[in-house]
Amino acid sequence: xxxxxxxxxxxxxxxxxxxxxxxxxxxxxxxxxxxxxxxxxxxxxxxxxxxxxxxxxxxxxxxxxxxxxxxxxxxxxxxxxxxxxxxxxxxxxxxxxxxxxxxxxxxxxxxxxxxxxxxxxxxxxxxxxxxxxxxxxxxxxxxxxxxxxxxxxxxxxxxxxxxxxxxxxxxxxxxxxxxxxxxxxxxxxxxxxxxxxxxxxxxxxxxxxxxxxxxxxxxxxxxxxxxxxxxxxxxxxxxxxxxxxxxxxxxxxxxxxxxxxxxxxxxxxxxxxxxxxxxxxxxxxxxxxxxxxxxxxxxxxxxxxxxxxxxxxxxxxxx
Numbered sequence: 001x002x003x004x005x006x007x008x009x010x011x012x013x014x015x016x017x018x019x020x021x022x023x024x025x026x027x028x029x030x031x032x033x034x035x036x037x038x039x040x041x042x043x044x045x046x047x048x049x050x051x052x053x054x055x056x057x058x059x060x061x062x063x064x065x066x067x068x069x070x071x072x073x074x075x076x077x078x079x080x081x082x083x084x085x086x087x088x089x090x091x092x093x094x095x096x097x098x099x100x101x102x103x104x105x106x107x108x109x110x111x112x113x114x115x116x117x118x119x120x121x122x123x124x125x126x127x128x129x130x131x132x133x134x135x136x137x138x139x140x141x142x143x144x145x146x147x148x149x150x151x152x153x154x155x156x157x158x159x160x161x162x163x164x165x166x167x168x169x170x171x172x173x174x175x176x177x178x179x180x181x182x183x184x185x186x187x188x189x190x191x192x193x194x195x196x197x198x199x200x201x202x203x204x205x206x207x208x209x210x211x212x213x214x215x216x217x218x219x220x221x222x223x224x225x226x227x228x229x230x231x232x233x234x235x236x237x238x239x240x241x242x243x244x245x246x247x248x249x250x251x252x253x254x255x256x257x258x259x260x261x262x263x264x265x266x267x268x269x270x271x272x273x274x275x276x277x278x279x280x281x282x283x284x285x286x287x288x289x290x291x292x293x294x295x296x297x298x299x300x301x302x303x304x305x306x307x308x309x310x311x312x313x314x315x316x317x318x319x
Contacts, residue, residue, distance in 0.1 A: 012039045021058035077143030085285045098127040100136035102150030108249040146288040147278040162280040167304035168271040174260040197226045
């Protein structure tokens with residue numbers, strides 16, 4: 001028998017799950033506790049399963065409830081996205097865009113893009129979620145993030161996300177100023193050095209030095225730590241003899257990387273792709289699509305995609 005969940009039932013179920021209490025959820029929703037309890041019981045009757053179990057502190061999800069919560073959040077997110085998309089089609093420039101960005105994207109692309117987007121859509125809210133790509137995957141899967149821009153995730157199924165390569169990021173090896181190896185020109189000179197990797201060892205900046213050592217026929221680099229914080233990594237490298245690999249755009253940022261020295265290594269390090277990624281089953285809303293277009297134009301303007309073009313005096317985001 002077909003089951004037709006109503007949107008208010010989805011909303012009520014999510015509120016109870018997040019509050020772990022029917023009383024607290026009723027207060028959040030502005031409903032009476034009996035009304036919310038009735039809504040839950042009706043949903044459980046329709047599903048023919050128990051979604052919550054009572055505890056001393058309130059309620060907790062049953063295994064059935066845990067499965068439904070994932071789907072319910074997708075339903076809620078898609079419902080809101082549909083509402084916003086229809087409003088935007090009517091000419092109402094409203095809504096919210098949530099985008100995940102890696103530190104490289106945040107420093108090299110976002111500033112000018114956000115200025116232009118704000119001019120085009122002054123009434124649209126923008127939620128920027130920083131971090132590396134694996135931190136964005138749960139929100140992309142849940143439908144609460146429109147798209148993410150950053151290094152390509154390793155091992156993510158192709159059917160789950162649609163992704164477009166924006167550009168291939170170049171990296172460089174950095175050390176503290178005054179380091180004894182600061183003038184090294186060959187990777188072989190760094191064989192005994194210790195390294196701190198930015199992000200995971202696959203699919204990002206950290207992977208490039210491992211691959212470079214392998215291509216040069218050297219033993220694997222001596223990795224002593226991995227770090228997801230740019231500020232933390234820079235602080236460690238600037239105060240020790242540990243080496244790191246960072247995107248070149250980031251090494252150009254002041255004052256963040258003022259304490260670092262870019263080493264003149266002759267070998268070119270492997271580049272890695274920066275992609276724009278979204279859930280394959282969820283098309284972008286008009287305003288999210290516009291923001292993605294502005295990002296692509298900024299990539300072209302900065303020549304990050306590698307296509308030669310004449311110098312320009314102003315940022316050319318409008319087409």
